[in-house]
Amino acid sequence: MTDQLTPLPPTRARRLPRAFTPFRHASYRWLGTALLLTSFGGGVWVVALVWEVIRIGGGASALSVVSTAGAVGVLLPALLGGVVADRVPQKLILLVTTSVELAGMALVAVLSFADLTQLWHLAAVAFTAGCAMAFYYPAYSAWLPALVPEEDLLAVNGFEGMVRPTIGQALGPAVAGAVVGAASSSAAIAVAAGAYLLGLAVLARVPLTAVRRDLPTPDREAGAGGAAHAVASAVADMREGFAYMVRTPWLLATLLFASIMILVMMGPLEVLVPFLIKDELGGGPGDHAVVMACFGIGGAVGSLVVGSLPMPRRYLTWMNLMWGVGCLPFLAIGFATAVWQVAAAAFVIGVLFSAPMVIWGTLLQRRVPPELLGRVASLDFFVSISLMPVSMALAGPVADLIGLQWTFAIAAVVPGVTAAVAIVWARLPADELAHPLREEPAGVSP
Numbered sequence: 001m002t003d004q005l006t007p008l009p010p011t012r013a014r015r016l017p018r019a020f021t022p023f024r025h026a027s028y029r030w031l032g033t034a035l036l037l038t039s040f041g042g043g044v045w046v047v048a049l050v051w052e053v054i055r056i057g058g059g060a061s062a063l064s065v066v067s068t069a070g071a072v073g074v075l076l077p078a079l080l081g082g083v084v085a086d087r088v089p090q091k092l093i094l095l096v097t098t099s100v101e102l103a104g105m106a107l108v109a110v111l112s113f114a115d116l117t118q119l120w121h122l123a124a125v126a127f128t129a130g131c132a133m134a135f136y137y138p139a140y141s142a143w144l145p146a147l148v149p150e151e152d153l154l155a156v157n158g159f160e161g162m163v164r165p166t167i168g169q170a171l172g173p174a175v176a177g178a179v180v181g182a183a184s185s186s187a188a189i190a191v192a193a194g195a196y197l198l199g200l201a202v203l204a205r206v207p208l209t210a211v212r213r214d215l216p217t218p219d220r221e222a223g224a225g226g227a228a229h230a231v232a233s234a235v236a237d238m239r240e241g242f243a244y245m246v247r248t249p250w251l252l253a254t255l256l257f258a259s260i261m262i263l264v265m266m267g268p269l270e271v272l273v274p275f276l277i278k279d280e281l282g283g284g285p286g287d288h289a290v291v292m293a294c295f296g297i298g299g300a301v302g303s304l305v306v307g308s309l310p311m312p313r314r315y316l317t318w319m320n321l322m323w324g325v326g327c328l329p330f331l332a333i334g335f336a337t338a339v340w341q342v343a344a345a346a347f348v349i350g351v352l353f354s355a356p357m358v359i360w361g362t363l364l365q366r367r368v369p370p371e372l373l374g375r376v377a378s379l380d381f382f383v384s385i386s387l388m389p390v391s392m393a394l395a396g397p398v399a400d401l402i403g404l405q406w407t408f409a410i411a412a413v414v415p416g417v418t419a420a421v422a423i424v425w426a427r428l429p430a431d432e433l434a435h436p437l438r439e440e441p442a443g444v445s446p
Contacts (some may be wrong), residue, residue, distance in 0.1 A: 004088025043172015073130020158307010298350025326352025
């Protein structure tokens with residue numbers, strides 16, 4: 001089989017900015033293109049789905065039903081997704097999950113054009129798409145190290161950190177809004193499905209790679225008690241991934257810190273900022289859109305900058321400190337007297353929230369054993385999403401109890417303190433020096 005990791009001649013590679021060096025590899029050119037298409041389609045779908053709910057006469061409660069169905073779909077199989085990613089070729093998982101999402105979009109488009117859509121249709125499709133996402137993320141994360149060499153992983157994660165806010169959270173929703181305004185939500189859903197269809201076709205061009213794990217023979221055999229054995233084996237795999245997390249200080253400390261950070265900051269960002277803009281600053285939906293756009297643009301800038309630089313020598317320390325310090329602008333939001341101040345603070349939060357995500361993704365792909373990467377990625381995914389709804393549910397009552405300013409102050413200060421505790425408790429400075437990751441990509445000028 002052709003070695004998909006073979007780079008182009010050095011003379012051509014040197015012309016590429018560091019953030020785009022992974023595109024030297026044909027396999028990642030296909031995968032990166034598929035990511036662009038599906039990110040765009042996903043951004044269109046999110047907005048089109050909202051307007052489809054409205055088209056059939058639904059309100060906020062109906063939209064909440066659909067959103068909750070999607071969230072439950074993601075959470076239920078999140079840990080199982082990692083087990084599957086470590087046992088099944090990741091390309092096959094991505095092909096199946098993308099096909100499932102495409103089928104759901106196509107079905108809703110047909111129902112919408114025929115004016116047959118009902119709320120339960122949308123909830124069922126959202127739930128199914130959520131389940132697909134739970135399998136997609138661990139498989140994607142576990143597949144990347146098989147497609148690009150280690151020295152290009154930081155650039156890959158930087159590029160992808162730029163794609164999601166710009167294409168998935170900005171361009172896709174903007175196109176969806178334009179299509180809904182000019183035509184209908186039905187047409188916008190069809191656009192999303194078309195983007196996914198193209199993404200699926202491009203994804204099929206990526207070479208199939210073997211699972212980087214030697215499975216024992218019984219796991220490949222079916223026989224008497226096969227179903228019971230499969231369940232027991234899956235549970236054992238989950239237990240193995242959890243045990244690895246517990247006995248790996250840098251991983252455990254960072255995940256615990258990230259859990260606390262998400263708990264105290266996501267609710268204020270998603271729930272309280274709109275009310276701050278409306279009630280305290282006299283703004284409206286347009287002002288909120290500007291603030292969230294600044295957060296997304298900041299994320300894209302932070303991801304691109306980190307992806308364009310070598311891995312920091314003190315990668316664990318810098319990663320956790322950026323997350324911790326990156327929440328301090330919530331103080332400025334809490335005491336803001338104008339919308340532009342909130343927007344500027346959101347931009348800084350976006351930069352310092354997404355930049356360390358690039359380091360984190362690379363760190364998992366380089367330091368976690370390949371045979372465990374899917375399960376560790378699913379644990380990371382589970383931690384990231386499980387506390388978001390809790391944070392959003394608590395934000396309002398806490399703000400009513402202690403006030404908006406104190407709630408934003410907690411979001412600003414607690415992550416920094418927790419980051420410092422994690423760095424000291426897990427002895428991260430000594431760990432990162434004992435396991436250096438900084439190296440220059442071959443054939444690329446720094």
